[in-house]
Amino acid sequence: MAASNALSIFALGGVYEIGKNMYGIQYADDIVLIDCGSKFPDESFLGIDLIIPDITYLLENRDKVRGLVITHGHEDHIGGIPYLLKQLNMPLYGTRLTLGLVSEKLKEHGLIQSTDLNQIDSNSEIIIGPIRISFFQTNHSIPDCLGVVFDTPEGTVVHTGDFKFDLTPVNNQAPDLHKMAAIGQKGVLVLLSESTNAERPGFTPSEKQISAHLQEAFSKAKQKIFVSTFASNVHRLQQVIDAAQLTNRKLVLLGRSMVNVVRIASEQGYLHIPEGMLIEAEEASQLDPSQVAILCTGSQGEPMAALARLSTSSFRHIKVQAGDTVILSATPIPGNEKNVTRIVDNMFILGAHVIYGSGTGMHVSGHGSQEELKLMLTLMKPKYFIPIHGEYRMLYQHRILAESLGIDPACIFIANNGDVVDIKDQTASQERKVPAGSTLVDGLGIGDVGSVILRDRKHLSEDGILVVVVTRSKADGKILSGPDLISRGFVYAPESEALLEEASRIAALSLTNLLDENVNQWNRLKQAIRESIGQYLYTKTKRRPMILPIIMEV
Numbered sequence: 001m002a003a004s005n006a007l008s009i010f011a012l013g014g015v016y017e018i019g020k021n022m023y024g025i026q027y028a029d030d031i032v033l034i035d036c037g038s039k040f041p042d043e044s045f046l047g048i049d050l051i052i053p054d055i056t057y058l059l060e061n062r063d064k065v066r067g068l069v070i071t072h073g074h075e076d077h078i079g080g081i082p083y084l085l086k087q088l089n090m091p092l093y094g095t096r097l098t099l100g101l102v103s104e105k106l107k108e109h110g111l112i113q114s115t116d117l118n119q120i121d122s123n124s125e126i127i128i129g130p131i132r133i134s135f136f137q138t139n140h141s142i143p144d145c146l147g148v149v150f151d152t153p154e155g156t157v158v159h160t161g162d163f164k165f166d167l168t169p170v171n172n173q174a175p176d177l178h179k180m181a182a183i184g185q186k187g188v189l190v191l192l193s194e195s196t197n198a199e200r201p202g203f204t205p206s207e208k209q210i211s212a213h214l215q216e217a218f219s220k221a222k223q224k225i226f227v228s229t230f231a232s233n234v235h236r237l238q239q240v241i242d243a244a245q246l247t248n249r250k251l252v253l254l255g256r257s258m259v260n261v262v263r264i265a266s267e268q269g270y271l272h273i274p275e276g277m278l279i280e281a282e283e284a285s286q287l288d289p290s291q292v293a294i295l296c297t298g299s300q301g302e303p304m305a306a307l308a309r310l311s312t313s314s315f316r317h318i319k320v321q322a323g324d325t326v327i328l329s330a331t332p333i334p335g336n337e338k339n340v341t342r343i344v345d346n347m348f349i350l351g352a353h354v355i356y357g358s359g360t361g362m363h364v365s366g367h368g369s370q371e372e373l374k375l376m377l378t379l380m381k382p383k384y385f386i387p388i389h390g391e392y393r394m395l396y397q398h399r400i401l402a403e404s405l406g407i408d409p410a411c412i413f414i415a416n417n418g419d420v421v422d423i424k425d426q427t428a429s430q431e432r433k434v435p436a437g438s439t440l441v442d443g444l445g446i447g448d449v450g451s452v453i454l455r456d457r458k459h460l461s462e463d464g465i466l467v468v469v470v471t472r473s474k475a476d477g478k479i480l481s482g483p484d485l486i487s488r489g490f491v492y493a494p495e496s497e498a499l500l501e502e503a504s505r506i507a508a509l510s511l512t513n514l515l516d517e518n519v520n521q522w523n524r525l526k527q528a529i530r531e532s533i534g535q536y537l538y539t540k541t542k543r544r545p546m547i548l549p550i551i552m553e554v
Contacts, residue, residue, distance in 0.1 A: 006424040007154035009190060009386065011417050012436050013037065013053035016392050018333070019076040020438070022053040023159065023192065023388065027152045030129035031061060033068045033090075034148060034159050038079025038441075052080035053417075055087065056435040062088055066128045070094035071161030072145040073101040074232055082109040083441065091116040093126060093133075095144035100264040101232070122146060122176065136183065137176040138163035141207070141233045141366025143270050144173070147180070154423055155189030158380055162194050162389065164368040165375060168206045170235040171270070180379040189423065191382035195390035196367035198397035203371050205364045210329070211239045213361035218243040221325040221353075223289035224318075225249070228299040228307045229329040231257040233366070234265045236329055237295065241273055244293045250279045252318065254306035255297030262295075281317035294318060299330035301339025308339075311346035322351025329362045370401055377405050384428045385412045386421060464489025465546045466537070468507060468529050474553040483507040483529065490545040499540060503533050525551060 007027050014021030019039025025032050038050045058065050067090050071077060078098070082105050092115060094102060099117050106112040120126070121144075122137040132151040139145060140162045150157040165175050197204065218225060229236045244251050251273075253259050262278075265271040284292045298307025309315045320326065326347045332340045340356075347354045355362060368376070377385070385407055387398035395414045402412055413421050413428070418436030422429055470482040485500045510532040514525060529549040538544055 005153070006422050007152050007157070007189075008420050008422050009157065009192070010057075010420045010434055010436075011388060011415060012055065012057070012434075013080075013417055013438075014076075014389050015395060015414075016416050018196070018389075018391060020051060020053050020080060021077050021389060022080065024058075025131070025150050025152075025157055025159075026064070027129070027131055027154065029064050030066050030131060031058070031064045032066055032128055032131060032133065032150065033058070035071055035077040036068060036080040036084045037074070037076040039076060050079065050441040051438045052083050052441060054435060054437040054439050055084060058084075058088055060435075065090055067091040067093060067126075069126075069133065069148055070098050070102065071148065071159070072140060072142055073098040074140075074142055074162070077162075078102050078105065082106060082111055083439070085109075085111050085115060089114060089116075091118055093118045093120050093124075095119070095121060095146060096268055097142070097144040097234070097265065097270055100268055101261070104260055104264060120146075122179075136179040137173060139166050139169050139173050139175050140164060141230070141235060143171050143234055143265075149183055155383075155426065156183070156187060157190045158183060158188050158192065158382070159388075160191070160193045160376060162196070162367060163372075163376070164204045164366060165372045166204070166206045166208075168208045170207050170211075170238060177379070180376070184378075184380040188380045188382040189426070190384045190386060190421070190428070191377065191380045192386045192388045193373065193376055193380075193398070194367065195373070195387045195394040195398040197365055197369045198373060198387070198390065198394045198401060200365075200369040201371075202369050204367065204369045207235050207239075207364055207366075210236065210362060210364060211242065214239055214243040214327075214329075215246055217325060217327060217355060217362075218247045218249070218293070221247075221290075222323060223321065224284075224324045225293045226296060226307070226310065226320065226324065226326045226352075227293065227329055228296050228327070229363075230299060231255065231261040231297050233330075234261065234270050237262065237265070238271055240293070240295055240329075241271065241277070244277065245274055247293075249291055249293040250284070250287060251277050252279055252281050252284050252292065252294045253296075254281065254294060254310075254315070254318070258295060258297045258306075281315075284318055289321075289324070298343070299328055299340075300333055300336045301341075301343055303339065308343055311343045311350070313350070320347060320350045320352050324350075324352045326352045326354045326356075327360075327362055328354070328356040331358060331363050331365070370397075373398060374401055374405060377402055377407070382407070383411060383426070384421070384423070386415060387412075463543045463545045465548060466490050466503075466533065468504075468533065468547060468549045469552070470507075470511065470529070470549070471552045471554055479508065479511060483511070487545075490543065499537075503536055506532050506536050525549070 010024045012022040021035045021037040023034040038052050122135045126133040134149045135146040138147050147161050148159045227240050296306035298305030385402045387395040399412050413430050418433045420432050465488050467486040469484045483504045507529050510528045526549040530547045
């Protein structure tokens with residue numbers, strides 16, 4: 001527990017990792033949360049759909065949680081909100097587009113009626129107990145991004161959100177440098193600043209630079225053009241729309257998230273689409289290929305997304321044909337490179353002209369590079385600094401940048417999820433933890449899949465399963481039939497009859513020996529089956545299938 005009048009800052013997600021961002025500011029008995037994101041599992045999380053923050057600490061202190069401030073509408077900041085609200089309802093504060101994207105999720109989960117949504121902008125102020133919350137405009141790869149200022153009795157805490165300093169933004173939402181400088185002038189006790197590009201020198205190029213490259217590619221293309229990017233990158237979508245308009249092309253949207261984002265962003269005035277430009281996929285075949293552009297999801301190589309299905313010609317109404325142009329307007333997130341490379345290969349096999357990779361001018365990052373991170377630190381001039389939003393090496397590099405600007409190393413805290421930075425009388429310490437970790441979402445189950453189930457799934461995926469069925473008499477315990485062996489994912493039964501017959505004989509012998517000794521406990525009998533068959537099969541095949549004994553009494 002925090003001291004009654006101390007300020008505490010903690011992360012429940014987003015540090016030592018990329019994704020599932022969630023941070024907490026607590027003063028006395030008031031907790032305000034910042035973001036609640038999700039992240040996608042890697043291949044080690046077999047069958048898992050989504051990873052969200054563990055909110056055990058919030059559930060233990062539910063009477064202190066006052067609300068959730070959302071910095072912007074990317075999945076790694078909003079993906080966990082429906083799962084949070086199912087367990088802990090609270091007011092949400094976000095900008096117009098952010099709330100539009102969150103509302104879509106809440107409708108899917110049946111939560112829209114019970115949620116208190118509060119629209120804010122960079123000029124809003126919120127009072128929650130002793131904490132006064134204000135905002136400043138930043139820019140990123142999605143409109144309506146905010147940094148957040150918490151004025152507490154202990155001092156001012158600033159959370160930057162995701163940002164870059166793009167002075168020629170596509171949507172004219174320039175970062176409010178004057179307001180940031182004014183906040184720094186008043187005095188910042190703690191700065192939490194994102195670290196995604198802390199390893200990248202210089203400045204991140206402006207989003208506007210992509211426009212000329214897109215227009216050139218659209219002008220040169222003789223047939224259909226496919227562009228794949230993040231659905232939430234509204235600025236990029238607008239530039240694709242503009243390029244399609246310049247070259248008199250109709251536009252097809254593929255992928256559920258793409259359709260949803262375009263609908264919400266255009267309804268709210270963030271996307272400007274000429275009337276009659278959007279067509280359905282089945283209409284595209286009736287037009288000349290030079291009049292069609294397709295905007296689709298799947299730039300990260302997701303197996304079920306539109307781009308992957310197009311690359312294997314398994315999309316129903318539209319096919320990639322020889323001479324078509326495919327543009328990947330995104331950089332693979334670490335871990336996705338293999339899937340993206342497979343798609344690029346498939347597209348080349350289909351005869352497409354593929355524009356991909358960092359040298360094409362088709363993608364710029366939405367995150368500030370080293371000089372922009374230094375600029376934020378210089379504007380805010382914090383006493384204490386906590387790098388956030390990144391894997392450890394990124395946080396570490398951000399720390400080095402802060403030290404290069406003269407911030408005392410003793411005043412920089414690299415905190416893991418669950419680590420708490422407590423500040424009392426202007427003095428910070430990092431000595432305690434709160435519960436934190438990952439909650440796994442599998443279908444409708446939230447948190448019901450743990451390490452034991454994942455271990456079983458891994459075992460099954462590597463060596464398969466062998467089911468051993470034995471029927472014994474209820475009266476005298478003798479074996480009436482079996483052991484019968486059923487193999488799935490281990491060996492192909494018709495080709496391995498001798499192996500399975502010998503395994504069955506060994507299991508029968510083991511059971512008979514135990515029964516002769518009057519051992520009747522089911523767990524002992526099952527253990528004997530597992531050990532005898534497992535040992536024999538490993539000797540013969542060097543594989544260890546999961547052995548599942550089933551003993552029935554009749």
